[in-house]
Amino acid sequence: MAGAGGGNDIQWCFSQVKxxxxxxxxxADIISTVEFNHSGxxxxxxxxxxxxxxxxxxxxxxxxxxxRGEYNVYSTFQSHEPEFDYLKxxxxxxxxxxxxWLPQKNAAQFLLSTNDKTIxxxxxxxxxxxxEGYNLKExxxxxxxxxxxxxxxxxxxxxxxxxxxxxxxxxxxxxxxxHINSISINSDYETYLSADxxxxxxxxxxxxxRSFNIVDIKPANMEELTEVITAAEFHPNSCNTFVYSSSKxxxxxxxxxxxxxxxxxxxxxxxxxxxxxxxxxxxxxSSISDVKFSHxxxxxxxxxxLSVKIWDLNMENRPVETYQVHEYLRSKLCSLYENxxxxxxxxxxxxxxxxxxxxxxxxxxxxxxxxxxKRDITLEASRENNKPRTVLKPRKVCASGKRKKDExxxxxxxxxxxxxxxxxxxxxxxIAVATTNNLYIFQDKVN
Amino acid sequence: MEFKLEAHRIVSISLGKIxxxxxxxxxxxxxxxxxxxxxxxxxxxxxxxDPCLGGPGVGGPPQPPPAQEQLPGEPAPGWGEPHARxxxxxxxxxxxxxxxxxxxxxxxxxxxxxxxxxxLRAEAVPEAPRRRVEAAERGGGGGEGALEGPPRARQCxxxxxxxxPHGAPRADCGCRxxxxxxxxxxxxxxxxxxxxxxxxxxxGCLASGGSPVKKPRRDSEEQPGDEExxxxxxxANLITIFGSSFSGLLRxxxxxxxxxxxxxxxxxxxxxxxxxxxxxxxxxDKPVLRNLNPWSTAIVAF
Numbered sequence: 205m206a207g208a209g210g211g212n213d214i215q216w217c218f219s220q221v222k223x224x225x226x227x228x229x230x231x232a233d234i235i236s237t238v239e240f241n242h243s244g245x246x247x248x249x250x251x252x253x254x255x256x257x258x259x260x261x262x263x264x265x266x267x268x269x270x271x272r273g274e275y276n277v278y279s280t281f282q283s284h285e286p287e288f289d290y291l292k293x294x295x296x297x298x299x300x301x302x303x304x305w306l307p308q309k310n311a312a313q314f315l316l317s318t319n320d321k322t323i324x325x326x327x328x329x330x331x332x333x334x335x336e337g338y339n340l341k342e343x344x345x346x347x348x349x350x351x352x353x354x355x356x357x358x359x360x361x362x363x364x365x366x367x368x369x370x371x372x373x374x375x376x377x378x379x380x381x382x383h384i385n386s387i388s389i390n391s392d393y394e395t396y397l398s399a400d401x402x403x404x405x406x407x408x409x410x411x412x413x414r415s416f417n418i419v420d421i422k423p424a425n426m427e428e429l430t431e432v433i434t435a436a437e438f439h440p441n442s443c444n445t446f447v448y449s450s451s452k453x454x455x456x457x458x459x460x461x462x463x464x465x466x467x468x469x470x471x472x473x474x475x476x477x478x479x480x481x482x483x484x485x486x487x488x489x490s491s492i493s494d495v496k497f498s499h500x501x502x503x504x505x506x507x508x509x510l511s512v513k514i515w516d517l518n519m520e521n522r523p524v525e526t527y528q529v530h531e532y533l534r535s536k537l538c539s540l541y542e543n544x545x546x547x548x549x550x551x552x553x554x555x556x557x558x559x560x561x562x563x564x565x566x567x568x569x570x571x572x573x574x575x576x577x578k579r580d581i582t583l584e585a586s587r588e589n590n591k592p593r594t595v596l597k598p599r600k601v602c603a604s605g606k607r608k609k610d611e612x613x614x615x616x617x618x619x620x621x622x623x624x625x626x627x628x629x630x631x632x633x634x635i636a637v638a639t640t641n642n643l644y645i646f647q648d649k650v651n
Numbered sequence: 652m653e654f655k656l657e658a659h660r661i662v663s664i665s666l667g668k669i670x671x672x673x674x675x676x677x678x679x680x681x682x683x684x685x686x687x688x689x690x691x692x693x694x695x696x697x698x699x700x701d702p703c704l705g706g707p708g709v710g711g712p713p714q715p716p717p718a719q720e721q722l723p724g725e726p727a728p729g730w731g732e733p734h735a736r737x738x739x740x741x742x743x744x745x746x747x748x749x750x751x752x753x754x755x756x757x758x759x760x761x762x763x764x765x766x767x768x769x770x771l772r773a774e775a776v777p778e779a780p781r782r783r784v785e786a787a788e789r790g791g792g793g794g795e796g797a798l799e800g801p802p803r804a805r806q807c808x809x810x811x812x813x814x815x816p817h818g819a820p821r822a823d824c825g826c827r828x829x830x831x832x833x834x835x836x837x838x839x840x841x842x843x844x845x846x847x848x849x850x851x852x853x854x855g856c857l858a859s860g861g862s863p864v865k866k867p868r869r870d871s872e873e874q875p876g877d878e879e880x881x882x883x884x885x886x887a888n889l890i891t892i893f894g895s896s897f898s899g900l901l902r903x904x905x906x907x908x909x910x911x912x913x914x915x916x917x918x919x920x921x922x923x924x925x926x927x928x929x930x931x932x933x934x935x936d937k938p939v940l941r942n943l944n945p946w947s948t949a950i951v952a953f
Contacts (some may be wrong), residue, residue: 297677320677369847382681401681432682451682462718484661484697487689491682542664549684 205231214633215649216583216596220274222259223642225587235638237625240311241305244524244629247275247636250300250642254284254316256370258328259643272634275645279328281370284319291533296321302387304396306409314373316396320383325374325409335362379415386436390444399436399448406460418466419448419458426478434492434549439503445470449506453477453490457517473504473515475522485537485546493549494578498558499630505561507552510534512563512573527573530565532603532614545619553628567612568639569599585623585637585644595649658698665691 224233232253239248247259257280262273287296297320306314312329337359340348382400389396397418398405404419419436423429431452438447444460456469477486489509497504503524506513510531513523529550531542540546545566552563563571565582573580582599602611625638633648668687672679 259711292678294678295676299677383678385682429685434682451685484658484690484693487693488686491686538661541661546816547686 215651216633216635216646217592218590218594218596218644219272219588219592219634219647220645221585221590221642222257222275222277224643229641233357233641235625235641235643236299236301237303238627238636238638238643239303239305239315240627240636241632242627243314244631244634246278246313247627247645248305248356249636249638250283250303250317250559251641253298254282254286254295254298254300254319256281256283256300256303256315256326258368271649272632272647280371281326282627283317283324283326283372284322287321301384304387304389306389307393309393316387316389318387318398321377321380323331323376323384323387323407324372325376326370327373328368328370331367331369332364334364335359336362374409376407376412376415379407382432385434386448387438388446390438390443397436397438397446399433401432404433404436404446404448404466412617417463418460418464420465420467428569435495437495437497437504439501440497440499447495447497448505449492449495450487451491452487453508455492455495455504455506455515471517471520473520473523475513478621481534481597483537485541488541488546489537494551496552496554498554499556500558503558505552505554507547507550508562509548509550512552512561514561514575525575527561527571529563529571530601532601533566534615540619543619545622548622548624550623551625553626555628555633556631562626562628562635564626564637566619567601567617568621569601569621570623570626570637583646584647585639585642587642593649596646658694661694662698663690665694850934 207304223235224230230253232251232255234252235249236252237248237250239549240246241248245261246260249257249259251257258278259275260278261275264273283300284298286298287484288294289296299319300317301320302316302318304316306316306325312327315326315328317326321610336343337357339353339356340350341358342348376398377572380398380400380403382402384398384400387396388399388400394410395406398407398415399419402420402422403417405415406418407415419433421431421433431450431454433476434449434451436446436448439447439522445457445462447455447457453474455473457471457473458466459470460466462468462470477490492506492508495504496506502517504515504517506515506523507529510533511529512527514525514527516524537546550564552561554561559576560572562570562572568585569582570585571580571582582598582601583596600608600611601617602608602613607613620641623637623639629635635646637644637646665687669684669691672684672687
C-alpha cells in the first residue's frame with residue numbers, strides 16, 4: 205500500500221491504545237467521534253457521555269528516531285450534558301456526534317463539538333504562568349486588609365505547571381428540530397454548517413442567536429417523507445460549495461451563490477441501483493452514512509453499509525471507484541437487520557495525499573484501500589498486538605467454503621465490536637481508530 | 652412460501668423496532684424509523700402479493716419477494732390488486748380528492764419512482780401499524796408503560812364491528828365510504844397524547860404549531876370502550892393496522908376535515924418527538940407482537 209512518502213508498501217504498527225481495558229464497557233465511555241486537528245498535533249475524541257478528550261502529540265524526540273511522538277492526554281472536559289426538553293417531553297442525549305477543529309489562529313485552539321441539538325465552540329488554551337505578588341491579595345486569593353500594606357510591589361509572572369483550560373466561547377442552540385448529524389467548517393473560517401435529518405443551517409462563528417437555513421427537505425406533509433439528510437460537508441476550497449448525502453444513497457452538491465435556499469441542487473450524484481442486488485434491505489444499505497471531500501477538493505468519498513465510493517465532482521452518474529468493505533455481509537442482511545447492525549453508521553477518511561482511504565468494519569477490523577495500486581488491506585485493532593512497533597498482520601475474512609488457516613469465518617465475526625470512527629493524520633501516516641471504548645493509534649513503520 | 656414466512660418475520664421484527672424506538676433515549680430517530688418503515692412496507696408488499704397465501708395477491712402476478720418495482724403492465728401492483736377486497740373494508744371516508752380506494756394507487760417502491768408520487772408515499776410511510784402516542788392522560792407517566800391492547804377493532808361508519816375481516820361487508824351493514832365525513836373513527840389504535848401535549852420523546856406527538864394540545868382521541872368517547880375492544884378484537888385490529896393504515900391518511904385533508912386533524916398529522920411514522928407538528932404513525936405494539944398467530948390468520952384474511 206503506497207504511503208505518503210512513496211510507492212513502498214506501508215507496514216502499520218501498533219503505537220498506543222487509550223481507554224479502559226475491561227470488557228465491561230460503560231455506555232458513557234463509548235467513543236462517538238474522532239478527529240485530528242489541522243496540524244495533526246492534537247487528536248480529539250468525543251464520547252457518549254458528552255466528554256471530549258484531547259490528546260497531544262509529544263514533540264519529536266531527536267533520540268527517538270524510530271517512532272513519532274506519542275499522544276498523551278492534553279485536556280478533558282465535559283462538553284455537553286444531558287438535557288430535557290420539557291415542552292416536548294424529549295430527552296436530549298449528551299453524546300457528542302461530531303467534533304471539528306478550527307484552524308489555529310493564535311495560541312489557543314478552537315473546536316466545535318455538537319450533540320443532537322446544540323453546537324458549542326470551545327476554546328482550549330494553555331496556561332503556564334501565573335501572576336504572583338499582588339498587593340491586595342494573598343497568594344490564595346484572600347484579600348488583604350489594605351491597612352496592612354506598607355510597601356507596593358509589581359506583580360510578576362512566574363512559571364507554573366501547565367494547565368490546559370477549556371472554556372465554551374459560543375453556544376449555538378435552538379436551531380435544530382431534528383438530530384444534528386454533521387457540522388462542517390467553511391474554508392472561509394468564519395462560517396460553518398450544521399445538518400440535521402431534514403435541514404441544514406449556516407452559522408457565523410461569532411453569532412449565536414441566529415442562523416440561516418440553507419437546505420430544507422422537510423415535506424409539507426410529513427407522510428410524504430422519503431429521505432433524510434445523513435451527512436453534509438463544505439468543500440475544502442470553495443467557500444460557496446457544500447454537499448449533503450441522503451438516506452437514499454444520493455449526494456447533492458449545492459452552490460450557495462445560486463440562491464439563499466439551496467433546495468435545488470447544482471449537482472446530483474447517484475448511481476443506478478443494481479437490480480440483481482435487490483432485497484428487502486436494499487434501501488437501508490444504500491443509505492449513505494458519511495461523506496468526505498478529498499483534501500484536493502476534486503473528489504468526494506461516500507460510505508454506505510457495504511461499500512466505499514469515490515466520486516469525481518465532475519461526474520454525477522456514477523462513482524469513479526467503488527470498494528467493497530465487507531461484501532460477505534450481503535447474505536446476512538436479515539440477521540444484521542434483526543440485531544440492528546444494519547443501521548450502524550460507518551465513517552470513512554482520506555489520507556493526507558488522498559491516495560488511500562480507510563473505513564471500519566466489524567470484529568474490530570478496519571480496511572484501507574489504496575487508490576493507486578488498487579490493493580486493500582484488513583487490519584484489526586486489538587490489544588493482543590499491543591507491543592509498540594508490532595507490525596499488524598493483515599486479516600482475512602473467509603466468506604464461504606473452506607476456511608484457510610488464519611482466516612476468520614463470517615459467522616465468527618463479533619458484530620458488537622465495530623469500528624465506526626477512524627481518522628488519519630493530515631500529514632503523516634498516523635491513524636486513530638476507535639473501537640467501542642478504546643482509541644488505538646497506529647503508525648507506519650519507520651525504519 | 653418461504654418468502655412469505657420471511658416477510659412475515661421481517662414485518663414482526665420491524666414492528667418491534669418501531670415500538671422500541673419509542674422508548675429510546677434521545678427521542679425517536681427519524682432516519683432509522685424511516686428505514687424500518689421502508690423495510691416494513693417492502694415486506695408487507697411481498698407478503699400480500701405472494702399468491703401462495705391465497706390472499707389478495709391473487710389479483711396480481713406473482714412477484715419475486717424483493718420485487719419492489721412496479722410491475723410492468725400491472726396498473727396497481729402491491730397495493731392495487733391485493734387490496735381490491737380491502738376496499739370494502741375501507742369504511743373510513745376519504746377526502747374527495749383521493750381515490751376511493753387506496754389500492755388504486757400504485758405503490759412504487761423503486762428508488763426513483765417515488766418522487767413523482769407523493770401521495771403514494773403517504774400510503775407507504777405509515778404502512779407500519781400506527782403508533783400509539785404515550786399519554787400522560789392514561790394515568791401519569793405514560794412513558795413506556797402505558798401500553799394498550801391491540802388497536803381498536805376496525806369499525807365501519809356505523810360504528811359497529813359489523814364488517815367481517817374477510818372483505819365482504821355484511822348485507823345489513825350498508826356501510827360505504829363517505830367522502831368527507833370525519834365522523835367515523837379511524838380504525839386504528841387510539842392515539843394517546845401526553846397530557847402536557849409534549850410531543851416528543853418516546854411517543855409524543857404534538858399538534859401543529861407545537862402548542863401542547865390534548866388531542867382528543869379519535870374516538871375519544873369510546874376510549875374506555877377501546878381498551879376493552881382491544882383486548883378482544885386482536886385479529887380484527889391487526890387487520891385494521893395493515894388494511895386501513897392508509898385509509899386514515901387519505902381521509903385526512905389538510906384543511907382539517909377530520910375531527911382531530913392533529914391526530915392525523917401524527918401518522919408520519921418515523922417522526923416523533925423532534926418536531927412537534929410532525930405526524931406520527933400509529934402502530935400496535937404489544938398486541939401485534941403478542942398475537943402473531945392470529946396475525947397471520949388476519950393477514951390471510953386480507
